[in-house]
Amino acid sequence: MPVLTRSTLVAAPRRLVAGVVRDCAAAAESLTLAGHRFSSSVRLLIAGDEVVLDAALLPGVRLRYVSRIRSVGPEGMTSEAVRGLATSLVHTTTLHDTGTGTTLHDEIAWRSPFGPAGRLADALLVRRLIDRMLDARAVVYRRRAEELAAGPVVVGAAIVRDGTVLAAQRAHPPELAGRWELPGGSVEPGETEPAALARECREELGADVRVGERVGTDLPITVRGRDRTLRIHAATLAAGEPQALEHRAVRWLAPAELPTVAWVEADRALVPDLRALVAGDRPG
Numbered sequence: 001m002p003v004l005t006r007s008t009l010v011a012a013p014r015r016l017v018a019g020v021v022r023d024c025a026a027a028a029e030s031l032t033l034a035g036h037r038f039s040s041s042v043r044l045l046i047a048g049d050e051v052v053l054d055a056a057l058l059p060g061v062r063l064r065y066v067s068r069i070r071s072v073g074p075e076g077m078t079s080e081a082v083r084g085l086a087t088s089l090v091h092t093t094t095l096h097d098t099g100t101g102t103t104l105h106d107e108i109a110w111r112s113p114f115g116p117a118g119r120l121a122d123a124l125l126v127r128r129l130i131d132r133m134l135d136a137r138a139v140v141y142r143r144r145a146e147e148l149a150a151g152p153v154v155v156g157a158a159i160v161r162d163g164t165v166l167a168a169q170r171a172h173p174p175e176l177a178g179r180w181e182l183p184g185g186s187v188e189p190g191e192t193e194p195a196a197l198a199r200e201c202r203e204e205l206g207a208d209v210r211v212g213e214r215v216g217t218d219l220p221i222t223v224r225g226r227d228r229t230l231r232i233h234a235a236t237l238a239a240g241e242p243q244a245l246e247h248r249a250v251r252w253l254a255p256a257e258l259p260t261v262a263w264v265e266a267d268r269a270l271v272p273d274l275r276a277l278v279a280g281d282r283p284g
Contacts, residue, residue, distance in 0.1 A: 002127065004107070004130050004131060005108075005134075007103055008103070009100065011100065011145075011149070012148070013218075015231075016102075016145055016229060017102040017141070018076065019044075019217040019218035019229070020144050020148070022072050023043065023045075023220045024040040027051070030136045031133065034129075034135075037053070037062070042268070046069065047069050050069070051066070053066075056129075065089065067080060067089075067091070073217065074095070076094040077092075090109050102145075148218075148227060148228075152186065152187070153231060154186050155187055155193050155197045155230075156181070157235040159235045159236065160235070163278050164253055165252070165277065166250060167181070167251055168180065168205075169244070171246070176264055181263065181266075182232060183201055184201075185200040186228075193233065197233055204245055205242040206240055206241075207238075207239065207243075208238040210236050212235060214231065215234050215277055219231075219270075221265075221266045232270060255279060258271050258274050258275055
């Protein structure tokens with residue numbers, strides 16, 4: 001089985017790089033740079049999501065692959081082709097902390113059909129195409145992660161009580177009204193993330209919280225046309241009962257209810273982490 005790898009040092013924290021790895025906007029940019037087409041119905045991937053790659057094999061000739069995400073988290077992501085010409089194609093991205101940032105390691109392994117003819121195509125065409133994909137991926141992912149690392153941060157609270165997590169229903173803007181999110185907001189200059197989250201919860205919910213561990217990966221988001229990083233922290237109530245001061249409603253969700261809610265895009269990506277959190281298993 002042929003295997004190609006690429007390792008890239010990124011001057012950004014591992015959780016942030018992990019967020020870029022699951023960001024379909026980064027995937028689309030890198031694959032377009034390599035001459036291919038990429039599409040997905042979501043921006044931030046979770047296990048079970050599928051993405052489509054229309055690979056440019058030759059001028060005017062494209063081959064479609066559909067890949068399903070097998071796993072995603074702070075340690076990286078794995079996907080596997082479920083439709084396409086190759087009988088097996090697995091892409092594994094692993095992330096490792098270093099003293100100067102994060103090593104992003106990509107490995108693509110595949111098995112070509114058609115016996116000797118397929119092996120000849122590997123040697124003459126497929127390896128070159130995958131090399132170009134990995135080169136473009138390294139350039140785009142490093143740039144995006146390092147830009148986000150230098151940019152503003154938004155924090156959100158996964159407030160847990162009695163095996164449930166608090167969700168808030170947005171009242172505005174119109175395109176997001178009615179959808180659900182974790183409460184939180186922007187970190188102001190000179191403010192720590194826990195202090196910002198405690199302030200936002202007092203303003204939005206009228207409640208005091210104790211801020212705890214990080215949850216899941218960082219998440220690239222766009223707010224009013226500007227790229228930002230969303231970071232979620234686990235939290236517990238310290239005083240007060242949450243009220244919908246700036247939202248339409250608030251509700252406590254049990255693990256089975258989490259996938260049924262119409263989340264905003266970024267918070268949908270947290271559902272597996274939230275289910276593990278309320279079950280008492282904090283991943284990453």
